[in-house]
Amino acid sequence: MRRDRLFLAATLTAVFSADLYFILLPKLRSISQGSGHSCSCGPHNLSLPRQGGLATPRLSNWTSVPPEEGVILEPADAGGSKLERLFADPLYNIQIPVVGPEERLLQVEQLMEYYRKKVSRWERHMKIYSEAAAISNITVTEHEVSFDPDASWLKFHLGINRYALYSRDDPAVPQLLKDMQNMAVISADYTQDEKALKGACDCSQVVKPSGHHLKLALKMRNFAKAMFKPMRQQRDVETPEDFFYFVDFQRHNAEIAAFHLDRILDFRRVPPVAGRLVNVSGEVLQVTHNEDLRAVFFTSPANNTCFFAKCLYVCKTEYAVCGSPDLLEGSLSAYLPGLSIAPRISIPNPWIRSYTFTGREEWEVNPFYCDTIKQMYPYNSGNRLLNIIDMSIFDFLIGNMDRHHYEIFTKFGDEGFLLHLDNARGFGRHSQDEMSILAPLSQCCMIKRSTLLRLQLLVRPEYRLSDVMRESLDADPLRPILTEPHLSALDRRLQKVLRAVQRCIRRLGEDEVITNDFEPCFIFSFQLWS
């Protein structure tokens, strides 16, 4: 009789719990979403901006769907892909002039010649190495290699121009992502940074070496090169509140998510990044020709294959990363063209942080810091300061406090775009919005109209940044890339960026704050803060 009661109670509870969970809770949620706050963007009344100005141009030989004037938006709850609808929006389909050869980073012939030399050097090296390995009894997996002049990574390199790393609809980018996800790895090595350290720990600097030392350069069968950053922690681990930004771990998923966000913001200043389950035995240990790298591999007590950072090893094997038993998640970031054919310069961020425990930089204490910067070369003319502000918005959204330097391609001079490299310290704390990252925006009170328009688009329910990010990230094999709290944080932070702009406009007026990088006849209204 007691057991009957038990059974009855359990059944009833199960039925009611299911009802509560699957029917009533979702309804509750939709009620609260329908009646709650959320963004109050007005109707879509943006007319298509004309070509020219500082808007990002489209390369002449790339195909794209010509956008229609006054395109009618689907309602917020319409089915289908929000991401596709976003990319079909007029703002993402601006007609732009042809890019001249001088505006491209590389010329085809020059690049082909450079890579042919690289390939023949590799082939000579392989011949000598195989002989030496046979003598020393080292087994090295040898893969079929082929130099393909149509390879996606070559097309990516050729597509880089003075406006962005790639065009919106360049088919080479999805192909490059696929190649990084699947293609056979033929060799693995330390990165150049690592080699420059020569295995020594530069411990006199607090900033530099910490955590960096597990990234590796992988070479694919078609000679594509990618930087591999292995997973160091689970996605739901939050950075402890006592950690300084400069000792935080690097996160492979942040690297992947940053690429997707940069593309959604239409900056296109982050090289393509794909997630991959790397076999650390077959795709690193067995294909490396570097004795030092081979020496840091070991088998863990749980029989997993692990490797550790050489610099830190002597004291701390805790820093090792391990496969399961050989497979290890990681991010693969496409390499940019070599520095010898496409030199870049690295410039300290004017809003750099103090990399000490107690130090404060001038921008942290002087509210008029931007006035000084505005008078200094190269921030006193052109786009540079606006680009820094774009970067600060990007960093605020991902929560990256570690942007001490930025890089630009030397070829494009002061008007070149800023590369957003090394984003692995983003997405550390979903619950914290570090307002100091937005200092360039809030102190200078300037923003490109094109950037602002896209941010306003992404706050609208029919696109909603978290939704398009979720959808975009879902294409990665390591999905889910971000946890839901991190996705929600993007929406919350986006609102804060827009509020910062609104405060500037209230203080200084629209004309002072919004810089037209479109034609002046472009019609625009700030419904958001009317």
Next chain:
Amino acid sequence: MRRDRLFLAATLTAVFSADLYFILLPKLRSISQGSGHSCSCGPHNLSLPRQGGLATPRLSNWTSVPPEEGVILEPADAGGSKLERLFADPLYNIQIPVVGPEERLLQVEQLMEYYRKKVSRWERHMKIYSEAAAISNITVTEHEVSFDPDASWLKFHLGINRYALYSRDDPAVPQLLKDMQNMAVISADYTQDEKALKGACDCSQVVKPSGHHLKLALKMRNFAKAMFKPMRQQRDVETPEDFFYFVDFQRHNAEIAAFHLDRILDFRRVPPVAGRLVNVSGEVLQVTHNEDLRAVFFTSPANNTCFFAKCLYVCKTEYAVCGSPDLLEGSLSAYLPGLSIAPRISIPNPWIRSYTFTGREEWEVNPFYCDTIKQMYPYNSGNRLLNIIDMSIFDFLIGNMDRHHYEIFTKFGDEGFLLHLDNARGFGRHSQDEMSILAPLSQCCMIKRSTLLRLQLLVRPEYRLSDVMRESLDADPLRPILTEPHLSALDRRLQKVLRAVQRCIRRLGEDEVITNDFEPCFIFSFQLWS
């Protein structure tokens, strides 16, 4: 109407969930426990062992309740304190001979003289230091200090004899625990180990320095000294499966729990350990006279007071521990008498592990390893090997793989008991029972009768190891010290120890396996495996 339905459903669910959780589930549990396996110990048929032999004696001047012969046990589900019932069991109340002066570690006069010298040296130092500090503008908190000849720590030192660190009912031990929990700290410093390293990292050794470097020596107002090990991780964090035992973090709660377990097993070979919320500003930073220690303090981004391991600092501030904002949990272990009056020797454990990635020690590959050990001094006579086996049972229960050395007091010679110091690497993984720790027992097939009897007692539902441990640990201010999975692991592991003994008896017979450290007339039957 929909909201009504929602409300009704929510109420019903809440009622049924509460019913399920608080009434039916506990019933279900008790039903399954009643009918399930669990230990099948027979009735309590142990007669009181007589005095003498190698049983632990009671000091003549200590009071204790004389146990009655044939004491009747309360039923398993009786209320009240299981721990008190355990300590009232005849096995824990063996009448023992008077301990002669030569069997005590220290003589009263000798110890008092030694400490009076220490105190006057401290007072001289304080005078000089205060003057120097005033000149250098260093603020040092000065506390009233007093040397109390009745202090609990002095009584603890005086109570150490050739059988154990303290007697079962010594009132000095609970008083010492209280003092360590509450008494004002008058100075803080690195430990001697630390000072021997002189701040240098001995990174050539993989084993030694890792993680050790945050322990500090604290001095109390009455000159008691305790070793402070700060909390490094939350109690529910499990040691990753890929960690080697020698790189695992030290756990302050393991240090506390090990003291309680050792007392419950009646070994009394672990010095008293208490938990304490230490104010790292007021009780460390402001009272230290060591410049090096002062220099490793900093304020974290979350405004907490933190300090880091000097040796590891240069590269890794991740190793810092932080208060909240100043209060930090830690274990305080009572110091043993100084080496100059009570020298100890440190002896490699015959079942030492290889402290390398791939190395294997002989005992791991040779099943007849114990035969060799049995013929070697000092394991070829007396109690030493049985003591090692006791220690392996203790280490197996706490899951400590890091017992590379053991210490004994020189004064007691080869028959002295083994000190179970440094237990902070126990309780790392509740889900794993590392059978290799039991190798001394399973390879030698020997156990003291007194140890076995207590283990058999602790497996019985009326005592149950996890229950008495939970109760004992509940007296610590940092309760809960162990999570429930760790407590359950103790019961499971205890069963495994008894099964290992059972296997030995099946193979070799009781007489070979069980060593009588009681009078031979002691009646005992192995109901557990009959």
